Amino acid sequence: MTSALNLEHYLNNLENLPVELQRNFTLMRDLDSRVQELMRNVDKLTDDYMSNSKGYTADKKREMMTSIQRQFDKAKEYSDDKVQLAIQTYEMVDKHIREFDSDLARFGAEIQDRAISATRNIEENSQKRECKKIKDKEIKNKSASSEEETAPKKTSKMKQLKKGVTKATSAAPSKTPLINVVTNPTNPTNSVTSVTVETSSLTGAGVAHSTEVLDMPVDPNEPTYCLCNQVSYGEMIGCDNPDCPIEWFHFACVKLTTKPKGKWFCLKCITDRKKK
Numbered sequence: 673m674t675s676a677l678n679l680e681h682y683l684n685n686l687e688n689l690p691v692e693l694q695r696n697f698t699l700m701r702d703l704d705s706r707v708q709e710l711m712r713n714v715d716k717l718t719d720d721y722m723s724n725s726k727g728y729t730a731d732k733k734r735e736m737m738t739s740i741q742r743q744f745d746k747a748k749e750y751s752d753d754k755v756q757l758a759i760q761t762y763e764m765v766d767k768h769i770r771e772f773d774s775d776l777a778r779f780g781a782e783i784q785d786r787a788i789s790a791t792r793n794i795e796e797n798s799q800k801r802e803c804k805k806i807k808d809k810e811i812k813n814k815s816a817s818s819e820e821e822t823a824p825k826k827t828s829k830m831k832q833l834k835k836g837v838t839k840a841t842s843a844a845p846s847k848t849p850l851i852n853v854v855t856n857p858t859n860p861t862n863s864v865t866s867v868t869v870e871t872s873s874l875t876g877a878g879v880a881h882s883t884e885v886l887d888m889p890v891d892p893n894e895p896t897y898c899l900c901n902q903v904s905y906g907e908m909i910g911c912d913n914p915d916c917p918i919e920w921f922h923f924a925c926v927k928l929t930t931k932p933k934g935k936w937f938c939l940k941c942i943t944d945r946k947k948k
Contacts, residue, residue, distance in 0.1 A: 682772065682775050685768065689764070689765070692764060693761060696758075696761040700754050700757050703757070704750075706747075707747045707751050710743050714743045714744050714747065717739055717740045721733070721736045721737070721740065897919065898922045898925050899921065899926075900922065900925050904920065906922060907922075907931075908923065909923060909926065909932075911938045911941055912936060913937055913941040913945075916938060916940075917940075926938065926939075
């Protein structure tokens with residue numbers, strides 16, 4: 673806005689310059705014409721005086737000399753006025769040139785400041801966008817890390833819960849209803865499994881079963897156990913080897929019908945112990 677006002681002000685001042693220059697040049701031409709006319713008269717009077725000076729009286733000679741001097745002084749006065757007018761015209765033009773140079777330098781500095789400010793704003797906006805991208809990336813990484821840390825904890829809690837439920841079931845088989853989860857062996861990826869509800873009681877001959885089959889979805893993230901690599905169901909027994917890679921086994925998979933007395937080790941752990 674400031675540059676526009678300065679430019680408008682300069683153009684308004686410059687608009688009067690041609691008129692002023694024309695007036696000064698007209699005056700200078702008029703003065704020059706007067707000087708030339710006076711100098712012609714001086715030359716003529718000088719020629720007459722030189723030619724007829726012998727016949728002039730002393731008074732005539734003084735009169736001629738005075739006239740010549742007066743004409744010459746007048747021509748000199750006009751010449752001085754013309755010089756002063758030329759100097760004034762030069763200073764007037766030089767003043768506009770200096771103002772133009774000053775305004776041009778100011779205008780250039782303002783444009784440079786605007787360019788620097790625009791570049792700084794672009795760099796700041798770019799840095800803000802980069803910082804936002806980095807923050808978003810860090811938030812995503814933290815979220816992913818938190819999910820990865822939470823998943824093992826959930827799995828560990830599920831295992832502990834399964835172990836606790838299985839131990840409680842194994843300890844009181846005659847009083848506790850059992851829920852046997854049987855996975856379809858021909859289609860392991862099937863999301864529907866058969867749930868068999870069994871009421872077990874200890875007898876001298878073994879275990880009596882009464883079943884009712886229900887269909888329910890299976891969580892695909894539920895951990896698997898045993899040699900059959902299936903989810904936990906029915907009665908299970910845990911290997912007493914703390915380093916056992918499988919930990920828990922279905923009774924049917926290890927050919928057990930009741931919980932053995934004392935410590936129990938799976939076949940793999942027994943083999944490893946014998947090797948040692």
